[in-house]
Amino acid sequence: xxxxxxxxxxxxxxxxxxxxxxxxxxxxxxxxxxxxxTRVAVAKHLxxxxxxxxxxxxxxxxxxxxxxxxxxxxxxxxxxxTKYTGSWADGLSDLKSTLETxxxxxxxxxxRTTPEQLWHAITDxxxxxxxxxxxxxxxxxxxxxxxxxxxxRAERGLSRGENLVVDAPRRLVQSMVTTWxxxxxxxxxxxxxxxxxxxxxxxxxxxTHDQLPNDAPPALYGGWPMILSGLKTWLETGAVLTTxxxxxxxxx
Numbered sequence: 001x002x003x004x005x006x007x008x009x010x011x012x013x014x015x016x017x018x019x020x021x022x023x024x025x026x027x028x029x030x031x032x033x034x035x036x037x038t039r040v041a042v043a044k045h046l047x048x049x050x051x052x053x054x055x056x057x058x059x060x061x062x063x064x065x066x067x068x069x070x071x072x073x074x075x076x077x078x079x080x081x082t083k084y085t086g087s088w089a090d091g092l093s094d095l096k097s098t099l100e101t102x103x104x105x106x107x108x109x110x111x112r113t114t115p116e117q118l119w120h121a122i123t124d125x126x127x128x129x130x131x132x133x134x135x136x137x138x139x140x141x142x143x144x145x146x147x148x149x150x151x152x153r154a155e156r157g158l159s160r161g162e163n164l165v166v167d168a169p170r171r172l173v174q175s176m177v178t179t180w181x182x183x184x185x186x187x188x189x190x191x192x193x194x195x196x197x198x199x200x201x202x203x204x205x206x207x208t209h210d211q212l213p214n215d216a217p218p219a220l221y222g223g224w225p226m227i228l229s230g231l232k233t234w235l236e237t238g239a240v241l242t243t244x245x246x247x248x249x250x251x252x
Contacts, residue, residue, distance in 0.1 A: 001079075004072045007052035012037070013045050017054060020068040025104060027063050056106045056206065067106040074225035075232075078241065104210035105221045109228045112202045113235045119169030121235055122194060130240055131230030133223070141166055147174065156180060161189070170196050184220055187213055205231075 007013055012035070019034055020026060026034075032042045046066060049055040053072045057064050111118060121127045125136035132149075135158055139147035143166040149158040158180045165173035172194040178184040193208040207228065209221045230241040 003052040025065040056108045069108045071109045103212040107207045107224045111232045115169040131234045
């Protein structure tokens with residue numbers, strides 16, 4: 001966590017994160033125009049934020065878009081803040097961003113594991129329940145197959161969709177309809193992409209939730225920081241991470 005603290009210690013870098021909180025997915029040119037700095041200075045600060053995992057850059061054509069990644073901040077919350085007060089931190093994942101007519105949310109985390117173990121944790125129903133609020137995902141994981149997400153104490157299914165791309169153990173692309181409430185189901189179909197990249201003795205996992213309506217409620221995408229923190233904790237320690245979301249169906 002040292003790189004995260006070093007990155008957050010600089011007021012300029014905090015200002016850049018504030019800008020991405022207001023409008024996610026900005027280019028280097030847009031961020032430079034919004035701050036009284038040179039393009040080179042902004043790029044240097046963004047490099048430090050990327051190195052700390054607080055910003056994720058994704059190239060689209062000739063441009064590179066920068067996204068606020070709240071997972072490291074959530075892990076700070078899980079390590080210390082929950083011992084004292086946790087309610088304020090639940091709003092960290094309530095981000096506002098618009099890219100054309102839809103939103104795109106990008107989350108990144110490093111996990112000390114192998115691609116095969118990480119893929120198994122994503123696709124195995126029993127393992128998935130360990131870190132996704134007790135919910136299991138069921139599918140045969142063939143390309144073009146369907147999946148459903150259920151919880152034994154939920155009154156209805158939590159989500160359903162199609163596995164658009166299945167490239168084990170590197171990439172999984174899914175269409176998804178969130179069904180655990182009428183309001184969320186009315187938001188329609190979104191897309192979730194899981195990308196696994198080996199890095200030394202670890203893996204970089206990037207989850208992109210896109211094709212979101214530009215006025216999508218945070219409940220549609222705000223659970224990812226808790227899910228990914230729980231996934232990392234489970235794979236690295238074998239422990240189940242207790243989060244507010246894990247209690248939503250009565251705990252257990």
